[in-house]
Amino acid sequence: MNFNQEYCLVCQDTSSGYHYGIPSCNGCKTFFRRTIIKNQIFVCQFDKNCPVDRSIRCACKFCRFEKCLKVGMDKSALQASRDRIGYTKRNRKPKLKNLLIRSSSESGIESSSQGECTKAFETYWSYVANREKTSNELRLSSYLPQRSLKESLCSKSLLNDPIFLSKYAIRSPKHTYTELRFITQSDYHYWHERDWFVLTEYAKTFKVFQSLSYVDKTELVRHAAIVIPALNQVYNSPDHGLDTVVFPDGTYYDRTHEPTRPAGLNRKKYQVLDLVLKPFREIEINFNEFAAFKAITFLNPDAEVSLAAKNAINEERLSVTKQLYIYMVQKDGIERAIKRFSRLILMGTSMSKMACESKEAVWIADFFENIGYTTFAKELFFGDT
Template sequence: MSDGTKRTKKPEFQPANSINSDEFNNGSPERQISPVRTFENTLSLLAVKEKSANELRLSAYLPKRSLKQALCSKSLLNDPIFMNQHATLSSRHFYKELRFITQDDYHYWHERDWFVLTEYAKTFKTFQNMSYHVKAELVRHAAIVIPVLNQVYNSPDHGLDTVVFPDGTYYDRTHEPTRPAGLNRKKYQVLDLVLKPFREMEINFNEFAAFKAITFLNPDADVVTRSKT
């Protein structure tokens, strides 16, 4: 039953920087960029970032540098000359058969995913405008979840209990007694809370790119406050 109160739909937010000055000042609907188009443009941009990040992840390039050097330099993903020269598939990153992952493999992919995370982060203007300390806090906050998202989404489908890396190494529910109990629990959480939902929802590439960006630029991360304490 109606309570007599008139309800109005909240207008969709449209970023001011998505409209140039002429379009903003002209009231003609034909001259304005619709929220739908703005959304589609954003999705396309995020998809380009994700494609470049994955190409770099599959390459052999892995520099040795400090965190400060990594965060204060320009993003390699935004450098077309670099990407053309170095973002090519490494001979290590394909396989003919699977093999169970070792500690050295975990370390290898941890380093690669950490490197790609820092380059991915710098593609966002919001991130570029942060202080170094806030940047460092944000990438540390994302250091587990973003690599996990990459590993799960890019894993070939070998069932709901197996994550496969580009070099053919994999992990599943097999208990690894040489690893700390906490890392085994984390592995089971990845399978149950990330891999299974991803497969069930059948998310596409654009959806994944958007979800990853939202997860990285998490407004609830509270890194700004902690970085000042």
């Protein structure tokens, strides 16, 4: 160990010298300069005490800037002639690197060099993967509260509560099975309720969702109430062939006709097998790709929301889509990535058609009382009243 080596007082990375009055790394130096020059204002998504170290210094810009000030970075030390921000020829990077930097910036993650950009990129995907991981842990748990739709959407997300997750999701009894059994109507009810409960918690993890009015929140969740559970069921199903979806408790459905179910809901089952399960298996998407595609599917501006909400949702959706494309290019190379990315994104069209037809089937089933929907399900599909 080099005991004479100085470290950045902000993130504890190796210092590149004294910048604005303190020993700091190039990343924190550039972050501080850019924040001051651009007069940027950040917002912390938690309690304004996020950890800031070399591994997660890009996660919360508010807390990072506050720490810069706390350890003694001096705003007055900036020199306008030397510290202006603009394009210089020596900073030119290959196209993919430029795309990484722009996409990281649009996602709210600061990046000031190729190394910093890579870390920001990794931080983004760590967040996406963690959201999906905790979402699935909650789905596998035995926790299922009895709440109204308004109570669900107006409370804080359980996925952002580590104490709750540790107690109820990670340690609570999971759904397990030793053998498969064909699904019953009560099984459909149970898993639909679980997936709708998890959907509301998942929705609240998106910053753009938190900014919406209650009416827009309900419309966005209502629009996703068919497709997001279908994605969860398919991706998390063990592989028992292209015509079988297995739930975590061992219940399954396949192409077997179920005469006791409404025809529209039987048709929806076949569409899930053809339009979701089959392409998922053929594309061979991994966990990160699924997590991003699920977010893209959820953030659908076609929901019956206000114009301002549509614009905000679409902006967030474009940001996630760009990140997914960059990730796939890095992993697969551009030629294969374009093919896989295109096919994955085009699934959205056929899934939207499936959702419209399925919602009609839900309305018909409710009208003829073929299905005994719970109060929560009726609020979700037909409104709070």
